[in-house]
Amino acid sequence: MNFTQYNFSLTILPTMLALLGGRINALSAQSLFRRNRTAKRARGTGEASGFWYRLSETVMRRPIIVALAVLAILVTLGLPFLRVSFSTPDVKLLPARQEARIVSEQLTQNFAQQGNAQLVIAITTHGDALFRKLASGLPSR
Numbered sequence: 460m461n462f463t464q465y466n467f468s469l470t471i472l473p474t475m476l477a478l479l480g481g482r483i484n485a486l487s488a489q490s491l492f493r494r495n496r497t498a499k500r501a502r503g504t505g506e507a508s509g510f511w512y513r514l515s516e517t518v519m520r521r522p523i524i525v526a527l528a529v530l531a532i533l534v535t536l537g538l539p540f541l542r543v544s545f546s547t548p549d550v551k552l553l554p555a556r557q558e559a560r561i562v563s564e565q566l567t568q569n570f571a572q573q574g575n576a577q578l579v580i581a582i583t584t585h586g587d588a589l590f591r592k593l594a595s596g597l598p599s600r
Contacts, residue, residue, distance in 0.1 A: 476483065518525045553560040 479485075550560045550563040
Protein backbone atom coordinates (compact mmCIF):
# COMPACT_ATOMS: atom_id res chain seq x y z
CA MET A 460 0.00 0.00 0.00
CA ASN A 461 1.24 3.44 -0.77
CA PHE A 462 0.90 6.65 1.21
CA THR A 463 -2.39 7.68 -0.43
CA GLN A 464 -4.09 4.42 0.49
CA TYR A 465 -2.88 4.66 4.08
CA ASN A 466 -4.06 8.25 4.30
CA PHE A 467 -7.49 7.36 2.92
CA SER A 468 -7.96 4.36 5.22
CA LEU A 469 -6.93 6.31 8.33
CA THR A 470 -8.70 9.64 7.76
CA ILE A 471 -11.32 9.80 5.03
CA LEU A 472 -12.90 6.36 5.45
CA PRO A 473 -13.68 6.74 9.18
CA THR A 474 -15.11 10.19 8.48
CA MET A 475 -17.40 8.84 5.76
CA LEU A 476 -18.57 6.01 8.01
CA ALA A 477 -19.36 8.45 10.83
CA LEU A 478 -21.34 10.73 8.49
CA LEU A 479 -23.37 7.87 7.00
CA GLY A 480 -24.20 6.35 10.38
CA GLY A 481 -27.33 4.18 10.14
CA ARG A 482 -27.68 4.86 6.40
CA ILE A 483 -24.56 2.81 5.62
CA ASN A 484 -26.65 0.08 3.95
CA ALA A 485 -28.99 2.42 2.08
CA LEU A 486 -27.54 1.45 -1.29
CA SER A 487 -26.64 -2.15 -0.52
CA ALA A 488 -26.36 -4.76 -3.24
CA GLN A 489 -28.78 -6.89 -1.25
CA SER A 490 -31.67 -4.51 -1.95
CA LEU A 491 -30.86 -4.56 -5.67
CA PHE A 492 -31.21 -8.35 -5.83
CA ARG A 493 -34.15 -8.70 -3.46
CA ARG A 494 -36.60 -9.68 -6.24
CA ASN A 495 -34.36 -12.52 -7.39
CA ARG A 496 -33.96 -13.86 -3.86
CA THR A 497 -37.73 -13.79 -3.21
CA ALA A 498 -38.34 -15.80 -6.37
CA LYS A 499 -35.75 -18.42 -5.38
CA ARG A 500 -37.32 -18.89 -1.94
CA ALA A 501 -40.73 -19.35 -3.51
CA ARG A 502 -39.33 -22.17 -5.68
CA GLY A 503 -37.41 -23.70 -2.75
CA THR A 504 -34.00 -23.39 -4.45
CA GLY A 505 -32.61 -20.72 -2.16
CA GLU A 506 -29.91 -20.87 0.46
CA ALA A 507 -31.72 -23.36 2.70
CA SER A 508 -31.33 -26.29 0.30
CA GLY A 509 -28.69 -27.91 -1.84
CA PHE A 510 -25.66 -30.10 -1.28
CA TRP A 511 -23.34 -27.47 0.23
CA TYR A 512 -26.01 -26.26 2.62
CA ARG A 513 -26.69 -29.80 3.88
CA LEU A 514 -22.96 -30.49 4.16
CA SER A 515 -22.34 -27.33 6.17
CA GLU A 516 -25.26 -28.10 8.47
CA THR A 517 -23.93 -31.63 9.06
CA VAL A 518 -20.45 -30.28 9.85
CA MET A 519 -21.85 -27.70 12.26
CA ARG A 520 -24.07 -30.29 14.01
CA ARG A 521 -21.27 -32.85 14.51
CA PRO A 522 -17.90 -31.02 14.24
CA ILE A 523 -15.85 -33.54 16.25
CA ILE A 524 -17.05 -36.56 14.26
CA VAL A 525 -16.40 -34.77 10.96
CA ALA A 526 -12.96 -33.60 12.11
CA LEU A 527 -12.01 -37.14 13.14
CA ALA A 528 -13.25 -38.54 9.82
CA VAL A 529 -11.28 -35.96 7.82
CA LEU A 530 -8.22 -36.59 9.98
CA ALA A 531 -8.51 -40.35 9.40
CA ILE A 532 -8.72 -39.82 5.63
CA LEU A 533 -5.70 -37.49 5.61
CA VAL A 534 -3.62 -39.83 7.77
CA THR A 535 -4.54 -42.78 5.54
CA LEU A 536 -3.50 -40.84 2.46
CA GLY A 537 -0.27 -39.71 4.13
CA LEU A 538 0.88 -43.09 5.48
CA PRO A 539 2.78 -44.13 2.32
CA PHE A 540 4.98 -41.05 2.68
CA LEU A 541 6.39 -42.18 6.04
CA ARG A 542 8.73 -44.66 4.32
CA VAL A 543 9.55 -42.63 1.23
CA SER A 544 13.21 -42.19 0.39
CA PHE A 545 14.29 -39.74 -2.24
CA SER A 546 17.50 -40.31 -4.13
CA THR A 547 19.27 -39.20 -7.23
CA PRO A 548 19.43 -41.65 -10.10
CA ASP A 549 22.81 -43.12 -10.96
CA VAL A 550 24.22 -45.88 -13.18
CA LYS A 551 23.00 -48.59 -10.82
CA LEU A 552 19.54 -48.10 -12.28
CA LEU A 553 20.78 -49.35 -15.66
CA PRO A 554 20.83 -53.07 -16.50
CA ALA A 555 24.11 -54.87 -15.67
CA ARG A 556 24.96 -55.42 -19.37
CA GLN A 557 24.37 -51.82 -20.44
CA GLU A 558 27.52 -50.17 -21.88
CA ALA A 559 27.20 -47.00 -19.83
CA ARG A 560 27.01 -48.99 -16.60
CA ILE A 561 29.98 -51.21 -17.52
CA VAL A 562 32.14 -48.18 -18.38
CA SER A 563 31.13 -46.36 -15.19
CA GLU A 564 31.90 -49.40 -13.04
CA GLN A 565 35.28 -49.89 -14.75
CA LEU A 566 36.19 -46.24 -14.16
CA THR A 567 35.18 -46.52 -10.51
CA GLN A 568 37.19 -49.73 -9.98
CA ASN A 569 40.32 -48.83 -11.93
CA PHE A 570 40.53 -45.12 -11.14
CA ALA A 571 38.94 -44.96 -7.71
CA GLN A 572 41.56 -42.64 -6.24
CA GLN A 573 40.76 -39.89 -8.77
CA GLY A 574 36.98 -39.97 -8.82
CA ASN A 575 35.69 -36.77 -10.36
CA ALA A 576 38.88 -34.83 -9.67
CA GLN A 577 40.06 -32.08 -11.96
CA LEU A 578 42.90 -32.67 -14.35
CA VAL A 579 45.63 -30.10 -13.92
CA ILE A 580 47.88 -29.46 -16.92
CA ALA A 581 51.09 -27.52 -16.33
CA ILE A 582 53.55 -26.45 -19.01
CA THR A 583 56.91 -24.77 -18.73
CA THR A 584 57.48 -21.75 -20.95
CA HIS A 585 60.34 -19.39 -21.53
CA GLY A 586 59.28 -15.90 -20.54
CA ASP A 587 55.79 -14.66 -19.80
CA ALA A 588 53.09 -17.34 -20.33
CA LEU A 589 50.52 -14.69 -21.24
CA PHE A 590 52.66 -13.15 -23.95
CA ARG A 591 50.74 -13.28 -27.29
CA LYS A 592 53.66 -14.23 -29.43
CA LEU A 593 54.44 -17.19 -27.18
CA ALA A 594 50.80 -18.24 -26.98
CA SER A 595 50.47 -18.16 -30.77
CA GLY A 596 53.29 -20.72 -31.07
CA LEU A 597 51.37 -23.32 -29.04
CA PRO A 598 49.71 -26.04 -31.10
CA SER A 599 46.00 -25.62 -31.65
CA ARG A 600 43.37 -28.19 -32.45
